[in-house]
């Protein structure tokens with residue numbers, strides 16, 4: 251039976267295939283997956299020897315790499331936070347998260363697993379190296395690029411024997427016009443192979459594509475698509491950009507898959523062909539979700555985002571005989587008059603959707619609501635990791651009049667100091683070695699008209715704090731390398747898990763900047779202090795498995811209420827996600843048996859600990875319990891801090907802080 255490309259070939263079969271390949275130059279049909287066989291054949295064409303070394307493989311100098319990074323500025327900027335997130339998921343498992351461009355040039359690596367990074371560097375798996383098939387033989391990055399599809403390449407499936415210690419999963423990333431931009435990859439020691447890695451890397455690629463689409467088409471006419479109504483507005487949704495005369499001008503991979511379109515259809519298909527609806531009826535329905543019938547299968551959910559262009563003008567939407575890119579042949583003959591100025595553009599109440607009954611959190615939401623459309627009042631969100639600061643910032647944007655303008659999020663802790671200035675403020679063509687010849691507008695300007703969310707503002711380097719302050723005072727940005735200042739208008743929301751007043755006292759945050767940021771300070775309560783845990787659990791289960799009506803048994807809810815939850819909602823959401831995955835098909839009740847081992851152990855530590863606190867215990871008891879929990883998790887992870895932090899749902903830095911180190 252042919253072997254699927256997304257699972258590794260069993261060891262005996264791959265040994266047999268390699269023997270056949272070396273002896274006869276062919277492999278019996280079905281012994282390895284078709285794409286692998288095709289790739290091995292390409293490698294032979296390239297003149298590669300399975301036992302040889304890559305001869306003359308290029309390696310970019312640091313100036314060349316800087317140029318490539320600047321050229322793919324948007325891809326890298328959107329990929330970095332996603333890579334940091336993926337890295338958290340795989341930390342401690344001997345692996346690296348990598349980003350390559352469309353030529354296989356490795357642009358960025360995330361992961362500090364030193365022993366594995368050293369071994370990877372020995373086969374040049376590090377930024378600057380080129381991992382196209384031509385130079386490195388069959389490998390997930392090069393083969394995903396060659397096939398234009400997600401790929402797992404495991405152990406002996408690598409064409410070059412020297413790469414046989416690796417297991418790699420990669421997924422291509424395309425921009426909204428369907429152009430292949432690069433590949434996201436997780437590479438690790440083959441003994442650590444995990445069948446979920448491909449799904450992880452595919453989701454990561456989807457997240458990046460979602461961001462790329464939003465930054466390009468977010469303020470234009472587009473539709474959101476998902477198989478479930480709750481999926482609309484999430485990073486898993488399909489997105490389709492439409493021209494005002496009814497052509498599909500952009501799409502992410504999710505939309506192409508949902509609609510059975512190909513990248514070639516972008517710029518060549520009409521909305522009618524893509525959705526089975528004409529533009530007039532789409533516009534007439536407005537932005538309320540609607541179900542799109544799909545033959546025998548469940549309907550597809552669709553929500554129109556009218557976009558500012560249509561809403562601003564009362565222009566007549568006129569048909570065109572040719573698609574905008576003039577690449578297709580479809581004729582579109584209906585003339586659609588869009589009463590564009592009348593299109594409803596009400597924001598949806600995303601803040602209300604976050605209210606699950608806790609009085610303290612509700613008070614936060616109410617105060618946030620009061621300043622929604624008062625952008626002159628900057629908002630500062632403070633709260634422990636995972637309390638929902640990011641979610642609240644997005645909900646504020648979605649509930650405001652600016653909801654159809656860009657929401658630009660920058661994590662100040664995730665950007666290297668050297669890049670953050672260009673990233674935020676933009677640069678003129680040729681502003682520095684390696685700068686793109688087109689320059690870049692910078693994130694502040696991208697947020698024009700919308701919301702700028704600066705996460706972990708406490709980690710912004712001091713030198714840049716002065717520049718940011720100037721922008722906030724003057725409301726204009728001057729790009730690096732000179733040129734005229736450009737006026738900017740954004741609503742500013744900042745967040746930090748640190749107490750920023752302490753950062754000011756320690757001299758790490760400028761006092762004058764602090765007072766500029768803190769128009770309204772909102773402090774999000776930690777999960778252990780929230781009184782709505784049962785409702786939150788129900789909400790999270792509903793989001794995780796909308797069609798299964800799941801619930802958590804009463805004993806477990808009681809135990810949850812006693813937990814200190816150092817990773818807050820992120821940790822609870824992750825625990826429930828695991829539980830849903832472990833629950834038998836037909837079952838609907840989650841019990842302790844479905845929980846991850848370390849959480850189960852911690853529940854008992856909490857209950858068995860002498861003087862275990864009740865839900866309303868004093869803060870000191872809670873701190874002790876947290877410490878007991880941390881010690882138990884560390885012990886269960888055999889002292890591996892990365893693994894323990896992952897299980898607790900907190901960052902390693904937070905864990906070190908809790909341990910009193912660093």
Ligand SMILES: Nc1ncnc2c1ncn2[C@@H]1O[C@H](COP(=O)(O)OP(=O)(O)OP(=O)(O)O)[C@@H](O)[C@H]1O
Pocket residue numbers: 604633634635636637638639640641642705746747789790819820821823
């Ligand atoms: N009100 C909520 N309802 C459902 N899920 C939530 C809620 N708040 C937070 N979450 C979950 O917790 C996760 C973490 O939330 P978020 O990223 O907003 O926290 P944060 O405070 O910004 O964390 P960090 O400080 O680590 O960046 C989210 O991905 C989501 O799964």
